Each structure stands twice: as C-alpha cells, then as structure tokens.
Amino acid sequence: MRMVFALVLVMGVAIAGGAVYMAMERFNQYETALAEKNTPQIQKIDLKTVYVAATELDYGKPLTKDDVKAVEFPLAAVPENSFSELETLIGTGEDANEFRTVLRTMEPGEAILSTKVTRLGEDAGVSSRLKKGMRAFAIRVDVASGVSGFLRPGDKVDVYWTGQSNTETVTKLILNGLELIAIDQQADASRNVTTVARTVTVAANVKTIAALVQAQSTGKLLLSLRGIDDETTSEQIEITKDDLLGREQIKLVEKQICTIKTRRGADVIEIPIPCSN
Template identity: 55%
Template sequence: MRLIFGLVLIVGVTLAGFAVYVAQDRFAQYQQALASQRNSVIETTEVYVVNTQLRYGEQLRPEDVTAVNWPADHVPFGAFTSMEELFPEGPDELRTVLRMVERDEPILVSKVTGPGQDAGVASQLGAGMRAFALSVDVASGVSGFLRPGDRVDVYWTGNSRGENVTRLIRSNVQIIAIDQTSDEDRNNPTIARTITVEAPPEEIAALAQAQASGRLTLALVGVDDDTVSETIEINQDQLLGIAEAEQETGQRICTVRNRRGNEVIVTPVPCTN
C-alpha cells in the first residue's frame, strides 16, 4: 500500500513540474511577443476626417471634422493634416464640398473647394483650362446617360469641299457640368440641353467653329478606357461602299445626288463619257 502511495506521489510531482515548465515556456513566449510588438510600433500622423456625411454643395465647418491617427506611410494623397491647413482663414472662409464624403472618410483636396469658394464650375477648372458649353439633344447627348465627370469623343458632321463628312475632331473631352449641374454624384439620367466641357483654349476654338459650321455628336468613353482615338473621317461614298466597289471592278462609277430636305441620296448611274 505504501509502495502504491509512493508511486502516485512521484507521478503527481512529475506532472506538476511538467505543468510548471510548460507554463513558464508559454509565459516567456508571450513576453517575447510583447517586446517584439513594442519594437515595431507603427508611426502615425493626424489626418482629418468628417464625422458626418456631407453632400455636394454643403459647406465644410470645423465642427464637421475630427482628427484621427493614420499610418504615416499611407496618408492619402491630398489629405489634410492640420486645422490650419484645412481652415487657413478660420470659420469666415469655409470650403464647399464638391463630391459626397461619407462619415469617417478623409477629407481630400479633390473633394472640396478652396477656402471661401463655392461649388461652381470655375472651382473645378485646372490650370490653363477653360469651360465651354455645347448644345446637345437626346440623340447627340447619348440619350441622357451623360454625367459630370464622364469623358466623350466629339464628332462633327457637315459639308467639307462639297461632300458631307463626319469626322472625329476631339477625343476624351472631360464633361464638368450638365445643364446647370456640376454634381458628379448625380446618378439619375436626364435629357440635357447643354453640356459644359473642360479643354485648353485651342480646343475651345475648334469646338466653337465645329458647333457653328455643322452638327456635333457625342460618343461616351468607358471609365477604364485610356486609349487615344486617331483621326477618323468618313464620307457618303465610303459609307455606301461606292469607293470600294469601284476599286474591285476597276471601272469608274458615276452617281447622281438628290437632296430631300436634309438628306442627300446618292444613286449610281451609267457613265456617259
């Protein structure tokens, strides 16, 4: 009996010692992990975010912003890191929201105007750029699916040297306003009467001449499309394949043009000379 009691005591002491050893090892690992975390503390800086949702046209006030700690190596481009930078003139010269800002979203230079400016078109123009209005309708304006911020190709249709032609005159033109609205967050389609585009002065001159001498048609460019379209021009003969037919047969093809209102009908006829 004493022998059995002694064996049980030895086994118990052994298990207790093993448990203490395991606990000490785990504690040492935990202390090592804490020390490693203390040695790799992420450096932060203050970035100002909004504490409530703000929509286009609303003024940004000091009570609408809050400073939060942000990883210093990952501060968003154009973020504000001080109240003096965000409100350089104090509460007398407030910024205006250009695009909707969600709660806890960093305030970026691209989403607000300068101090004391409103959300008009002039505040969105880049350096050296000008705003120009183009008249559109349901057909030329992509059936009302245009929104501020979209890019379009501009085609001109008119008479050039006695021929009706359609030509791509400008590519990837930026739209900054639809009618009297420059809110890029607007998502309901509307039939626009005018669109305002942003372009340098030389392109504005070309668009003005094109609008005065013919009809303009817009083609919507995809959001992720960064290709630059080459000059494209097509006349009625190319549209009807008359030039190609002449090349294939090796014979001269004569045509007669008849105008019916705004439409010109081209009819092939036998050549007399």
C-alpha cells in the same frame, strides 16, 4: 561520532536544498522563456492625424469644424492629398468667407481630400473645377447627341463633327477624351439622376475651344461616352456617305487632245497630234 553524523546530515540537506532551488530556478526560467515565445509581439506603428467626414457631406455644402473629425491613420496608409491640420482644412474662422466647399458627396468616416473640396474661399461653381490653363465651353446637345441623358460631370467623351466638306457630307472624329465638368447648370459629380441635357460644359485649352467654336458653327457635334479607365487615343477617323455605303468613287478624266492649226487658203484646219506632256 554523533557530531560527524549530524554534520554529514546538515551538509546533505543543504546540498539537496541547493539542488532543488537550482532546479526550480531553471524551471522558472524555462516557463518564462516559453511564455515570452508564445506571447504575440506587438509592433509599434507610427500614426498620423487625418481629418475625415463626421457626417454625410453633400455637394455644395460649406465645410465647418462640426463636419469633420480627427482620426489616427497608420503612417503608411495616409491618403494622398489628405488634411492633418484643422486650420489648413477649414481656415482660421476669422473671415466669414474663408471656407471650403464640398465638390462631391462624402460618406461618414471618409477621408477629406483636396480633390473633394474647393480651395479656401471658393464656392463649388464650375470655375473651381478648372485646372490651370483650362477653360469651360458649353456644347449644345439633344437626346441623340448627348448619349440619351447618361452623361454626368466627371465623364469623358469623344467629339464627332458632321458637316459639309466640299460637296459631300463628312463625319469626323475631332477630339479625344474631353472631360465634362457640368451638365446644364449642374456640376455635382455624384448626381445619379438621368436627364436629357440641353448643354454640356467641357474643360479644354484655348486652341481646342477655338476648334469647337468652328465645328459647332459649321456643322453638328455628337458626343460618344468613354469608359471610366479608357485613356486610349483614337486614330484620325473620317467617314463619307460613299464610305458608309461601300461605294468607290469613280473619277472621270477627260482624254486630253492636242492639235495644231494650219491655213489652207481661206480655211483654218485643226490637225490632231500626240501631246508632248
């Protein structure tokens, strides 16, 4: 009898222990699942090396390896025209003349783009800002025609011509949205000093430059500054003095008179007749 009681007791303890163990396992599994659910999921982001300015870079500065540093950018946020290889950006260093020059001021940490620096071996002169097929042309200006000194490289302007057409003075819009690449001898697009320029240099194709040469030699050119995002093309505009004053031109047309000639004796007489036209 005692052995039966002892056996039952042992089995009861084993069953109770097994139940406690299973309960603990279930509880641990629940805690683990709950912790995983509350833990933020870290998403893997693809990165790419992009070179940025290590210090402030001013216009005209030759770019060296000490001026740049590598930063990891998310692949989806890599700026277009950026540099991911140091040799592509600053060259091999074997040629002392093989370098890029800064075209516009850059702040520390700003990504270096191909539009902000010259090609390898070029300086920051006006020729480095000319696109394929474009030429530089200088226009004489003064405080009035040059928008009171508010023009800067990179701005776009409309060009008006004032001169004599037949017997009257005419003002006409001749060109839309010409880009300025230099003011006097300054091509730095980041300059913020207001000066009254004597010349502005524009980028244009050869046909447009021929038109500017003709316009500048036959009259006076005046510039009108465009807004930064204004890409509109204005219609043909031509204003005369009479248009300005609101006067209508009156054309006098002489009445046409037709005659025939007849001889009466020694006299020749002209007789009016209706014109046949």
